Amino acid sequence: MMDEExxxxxxxxxxxxxxxxxxxxxxxxxxxxxxxxxxxxxxxIDLRRVPMRTDDAGESIKDPEFSGQMSRADGLVIVSPExxxxxxxxxxxxxxYIHKAVGIVGVSAGPWGGSRxxxxxxxxxxxxxxxxxxxxxxxxxxxxxFDERGTLLDEAYRKRADKFLAELVWMARTLRxxxxxxxxx
Amino acid sequence: MKRDSMKCPKCGAEMNCHAEKPVDPLxxxxxxxxxxxxxxxxxxxxxxxxxxxxxxxIA
Ligand SMILES: Cc1cc2nc3c(=O)[nH]c(=O)nc-3n(C[C@H](O)[C@H](O)[C@H](O)COP(=O)(O)O)c2cc1C
Ligand SMILES: [Zn+2]
Numbered sequence: 403m404m405d406e407e408x409x410x411x412x413x414x415x416x417x418x419x420x421x422x423x424x425x426x427x428x429x430x431x432x433x434x435x436x437x438x439x440x441x442x443x444x445x446x447i448d449l450r451r452v453p454m455r456t457d458d459a460g461e462s463i464k465d466p467e468f469s470g471q472m473s474r475a476d477g478l479v480i481v482s483p484e485x486x487x488x489x490x491x492x493x494x495x496x497x498x499y500i501h502k503a504v505g506i507v508g509v510s511a512g513p514w515g516g517s518r519x520x521x522x523x524x525x526x527x528x529x530x531x532x533x534x535x536x537x538x539x540x541x542x543x544x545x546x547x548f549d550e551r552g553t554l555l556d557e558a559y560r561k562r563a564d565k566f567l568a569e570l571v572w573m574a575r576t577l578r579x580x581x582x583x584x585x586x587x
Numbered sequence: 588m589k590r591d592s593m594k595c596p597k598c599g600a601e602m603n604c605h606a607e608k609p610v611d612p613l614x615x616x617x618x619x620x621x622x623x624x625x626x627x628x629x630x631x632x633x634x635x636x637x638x639x640x641x642x643x644x645i646a
Contacts, residue, residue, distance in 0.1 A: 473639055497641040500606045500630045531608055531630075581605045582634040586590075 410476045410574050412436055412567075415447045417482040418490045424544045425509045427552040429481040432507055432539070435563040436479065442571060447471060464496070472496050477503035477574030478532070479567075484510040484519035489526070500531030501581050503573035505566055507539040515540020535573050537566040595633035596640060602631035607646060620645050 414436065416429040429446060436444040447468070455463040475498070482489045504527050508516020520538050527534050539562050541547055547556055554560070593602045607627045612618035617626060625646045632639050 474637075497628065497630055498639050500608060500639075531606065581632040582603055584603070584605060586604050586607055 407441075410442045410571060410578070411444070411474045412442055412477040412479060412570065412574060413445050413447050413471055413475055414479045414481060416449060417480055418485075419450045420483075423483070424511075424541075424548065425481050425483045427548045427554070428507055428509050428539075428541045428544065430552065431554055431559060432479050432481060432563060435560060435567055438564075439567060439571065445471070469496055469498060472498040475502060476578045477505070477570050479505050479507060479570065480523070481507040481509060482516065482519055482523060484508060484512070484514075484516040487518045487522075489519040489523035496530075501577050502532055503535060503570055503577055504532040505535045505537060505539075505570040507541065507566075509541040509544050511544060513542050515542035533573060533577060535566070535569045537569045539563050539566050590629075593629075593631045593640060593642070595636060595638055597638045598633060598636045600633050600635035602633045602638075602640065604629055604631045606630040610643065617643070 414429050414432045416423075416426060418425050433444060433446055436442055452465055452468045457463075484490075506520045506523055506527075508520045510516040510519070515538075517538070517540055520540075524534055539559070541559070547554065547559065549555060590604055593604065594600070595602050607629050610626055610628045612621045612626055620626065623645060626643065627646045628641050628643050630639065630641045
């Protein structure tokens with residue numbers, strides 16, 4: 403019972419650092435939808451603010467703030483634009499990912515809503531130990547979805563985001579219960 | 588399988604081992620050991636404070 407009532411933490415990861423990134427607007431929509439849910443805390447993790455060191459390896463280059471956020475997280479929303487038919491984003495190997503839920507939001511200038519990027523990201527998520535859900539959100543032709551001030555022009559995205567989040571929250575809650583209480587045989 | 592339990596380094600509670608993930612060897616010593624069996628990283632979560640800890644071992 404306790405387990406079900408306890409708040410979840412599901413941050414939104416903005417997976418591109420590009421100047422002028424449209425994905426930032428998509429991440430803001432996702433953040434708004436997570437905040438609209440009861441019992442879930444969230445924050446934006448902007449990869450621009452996660453230092454990526456190249457002067458060492460392994461544990462010693464872990465950013466303490468980022469790994470702290472991942473340790474707290476019960477699930478992740480990853481907003482990943484499609485670049486060259488593949489995904490963008492940071493996927494450091496952290497043990498904190500294991501048996502946590504992940505949902506992917508694809509963003510593209512083209513008509514497929516980043517789905518080629520999502521498909522290429524799925525096996526990476528699996529290798530990290532994250533559990534993929536079967537809902538995606540696809541921001542296709544993203545320049546038509548927002549006005550120049552970043553206002554969402556199509557309400558249907560909010561509805562799709564809410565469906566996606568319902569599944570992600572279920573998976574996050576279920577996995578948290580398992581991580582805490584169900585031992586591996 | 589009988590597994591050695593782990594105590595939470597933060598609060599001392601008994602941790603729950605919820606995953607065993609196959610990993611690749613990072614040293615000649617690990618590679619030699621892995622040749623005798625699977626090299627895994629065990630993931631443990633503290634049900635009291637939520638801390639995650641892991642250890643690499645031969646399964
Ligand atoms: C290096 C690069 C490669 C890209 N490749 C694709 C692509 O393969 N398919 C596509 O639909 N859009 C592609 N785009 C356009 C992005 O989808 C577009 O920038 C969109 O607004 C989402 O990304 P953003 O957050 O960087 O704006 C590419 C953009 C860049 C910078
Ligand atoms: Zn503890």
